[in-house]
Amino acid sequence: MPDQTPNWTTADIPDQTGRTAVITGANTGLGYETARALAAKGAHVVIAVRNLDKGKAAADLIGRRYPGADVSVQELDLTSLDSVRAAAGQLRAGHDRIDLLINNAGVMMTPKETTKDGFELQFGTNHLGHFALTGLLIDRLLASPGSRVVTVSSNGHRFGGIRFDDLQSERSYSRAGAYGQSKLANLLFTYELQRRLAGTGTIAVAAHPGASSSELGRYAPGAVRRIAPLLEQSTEMGALPTLRAAADPTVRGGQYYGPGGFLQLRGYPKLVSSNKRSYDTGVQRRLWAVSEALTGVVYPLD
Known part of the structure; x- marks a missing residue:
């Protein structure tokens, strides 16, 4: 079926008044643009970030641009399960329902480190931290018919596999390989979560920004950083797939949105496909079980 809105932009976002959106890593880059666009449409936006000062600065900036915007800040460090649990507890205390959870924060091609x-x-931040946060907030999402979990993946998922025999890269480490594994995990998580949400009023959707200018690429190899400006689009354009996944009424659970241009690097957001590995239901279920065991967060979903 052809896309009914081929050049989808923020102008196509429906009114978000009365809706609460929690966005991780929303103090800068793609996350900030996502927060700004939703706040401009009337959503109560919660910027969930590790650095409270940067989060408050981002909230103030949105407030100056859109007087009356409803933006708050929540401390969240995805590299710490204690922090994830504390943040989820505070969000649960402040919100009986959550309409959008956008798992946006991430790190890319970092030197070998651990949470x-x-x-x-990379696996701990990009996947396990968000897996735990989503599970701890899932009842607040289920309480809101029409709610969505949007998880941001990457074209990098095509260059990784889930190394169950060395998930934490203890035997060997590749910056790109570990990044690819974490971004593939984001998709496997989304597809398995959607299957478990079947029959509820909540859906799980994934998105990726293509090649977008942001701070995320600061650890990329020099050759990648040199060529990136030739391929990149603005953060405003890069945020559109996430925004469409979060707000377009035609979106369905288990879908994946990305730029519609050459190699999904740039362009207006379209429904796209991920690689064959991401659709392996056996790997999806195995990763889910491993993630529950590693985080100690068990979802109340069959």
Whole structure:
């Protein structure tokens, strides 16, 4: 079926008044643009970030641009399960329902490091932290008919596999390989979550920004950083797939949105496909079980 809105932009976002959107890593880059656009449409936006000062600065900036915008800040460090649990507890205390959870924050091609819980940094931050946060907030999402979990993946998922025999890269480490594994995990998580949400009023959707200018690429190899400006689009354009996944009424659970241009690097957001590995239901279920065991967060979903 052809796309009914081929050049979808923020102008196509419906009124979000009365809706609450929690966005991780929304103090800068793609997350900030996502927060700004939803706040401009009337949503109560919660900027969930590690650095409260940067989060408050982002909230103030949105407030100056859109007087009356409803933006708050929540401390959240995805590299610490204790922080994830504390943040989820505070969000639960302040919100009986959540309409949008946008798992946006991430790290890319970092030197070998571990999270505070001993997980490889990229897998622990990009996947396990968001897996835990979503599970701890799932009842607040289920309480809101029409709610969505949007998880931001990457074209990088095509260059990784889930190494169940060395998930934490203890035997060998590749910056790109670990990043690819974490972004593939984002998709496997989304598809498995959608299957478990079947029959509820909540859906899980994924998106990716293509090649977008942001701070995320600061650890990329020099050759990648040199060629990137030739391929990149603005953060405003890069945020559109996430925004469409979050707000377009035609979106369905289990879909994946990305730029519609050459190699999904740039362009207006379209429904796209991920690689064959991401649709392997056996791997999806196995990763889910491993993620519950590693985080200690068990979802109340069959």
